Amino acid sequence: MFEQSRSQYNLISVRATSLTSGELFWPEPNSLEFPIPGFDMAGVVISPASRSEFKTGDEVYALTSFSRAGAAREQQIALDAELALKPKSLSWEEAATVPLSALTASQALFVYAGLSALPQDNEKDGEKKRVLVTAASGGVGVWAVQFASRAGAFVVATCGPSNIDFVKELGAHEVLDYTNTNLSQWVQEDDSRRFDIVIDCKGGDTLAEAWTVVKPSGFLNSVAQPAETKKPATGVAEGVRTHWFIVDPDGGQLELVSNLIESGKCKAIVDSIWSLDDWREAFQRLDSGHARGKVVLKVSD
Structure with missing residues (x-):
């Protein structure tokens, strides 16, 4: 599927992602044997989609579709409609806490x-x-x-x-x-x-x-x-x-959130930052019920 439609996706070098309680037990897309968590993503565009409004080197963040695997990996794909420019005032880890929540x-x-x-x-x-x-x-x-x-x-x-x-x-x-x-x-x-x-x-x-x-x-x-x-x-x-709903990825709405962050009206909250190798401990922290804000996985520098 990706081979047929890859021109519509931006390829992102992932810097950080954050975790959501229970996501390891969600149905995994594309029949992957092992779940890849992290639908929040902050990173750098390394290959823009055809006719994308984003360019190589742009620092971006997004909630990516639940129909694809997550961002706890070196590279992730994202549609223009999912992406927004990362607030300049936020670190990679801070930015990764924002989109889904x-x-x-x-x-x-x-x-x-x-x-x-x-x-x-x-x-x-x-x-x-x-x-x-x-x-x-x-x-x-x-x-x-x-x-x-x-x-x-x-x-x-x-x-x-x-x-x-x-x-x-x-x-x-x-x-x-x-x-x-x-x-x-x-x-x-x-x-x-x-x-x-x-x-x-x-x-x-x-x-x-x-x-x-x-x-x-x-x-x-x-x-x-x-x-x-x-x-x-x-x-x-x-x-x-x-009304019960599943959140929709929306880069336009995320831009509005970015404006609130950049103007100092809202702030991102990082509970803790973990390496990919320590993902088990990260989920333990999340599932403890005592996390303040989001639990983050640092993917790369």
């Missing part, structure tokens, strides 16, 4: 949940839209907090006790320690605490609780698992909407 958060908030990027549109009668982000110190959570707060929403976030100050620095107005806060009970204490939008990045029991804290006709978006799989039998407000 930032695009997931952006599409969850602005495409499916209906949050506006314009702060004035997210306020009515002096009241800001309320957004909850669970697992807010993780890969997607850090971007959901940053995007929602910069869009003018009132952001409440959950995380572990060691990350409370960190999540506040990202822009959360209120941070709850998930180890001693039950969201359902917290809202029952004061119904005004309910949310217009909930972005759940944890799944499981947290997702079940998340259903019970959405306003009537509000929106719940889970990026961990389909929300309907954890909908409780009681306690859900009338008309709560939800």
Whole structure:
């Protein structure tokens, strides 16, 4: 297939990639015997596609299609539509943390949940839209907090006790320690605490609780698992909407994220950097559930 259509692909020398929980168990494209992880990619164009807007030597980053193998290898291919120029202010490792997580958060908030990027549109009668982000110190959570707060929403976030100050620095107005806060009970204490939008990045029991804290006709978006799989039998407000989606690679949207990074309005968060040889330890760190931001594999210098 690649031989027949290789002129449409840019060939990239990979510098770094970041990992996503569970990806070693995803169906592998093209019947590869061993999975190649890492659908985030930062690197240098070494052979542009025909009529590409990118040129040899361009420093780029991308979320590449899940239909192809990942970027934990020396070279990767990418379409123009997947690529954006790497923010100059970011290292290779920092850049590799951005695409999948930032695009997931952006599409969850602005495409499916209906949050506006314009702060004035997210306020009515002096009241800001309320957004909850669970697992807010993780890969997607850090971007959901940053995007929602910069869009003018009132952001409440959950995380572990060691990350409370960190999540506040990202822009959360209120941070709850998930180890001693039950969201359902917290809202029952004061119904005004309910949310217009909930972005759940944890799944499981947290997702079940998340259903019970959405306003009537509000929106719940889970990026961990389909929300309907954890909908409780009681306690859900009338008309709560939800939508399960797989993030779309989108170089145009990634350019907008780059602008936010370059202007200092958002930042990339690296939890840790590992060599390719230490990929097992990297996944162990990721699967521990305690990573702050993204776990990165350094592929080359």
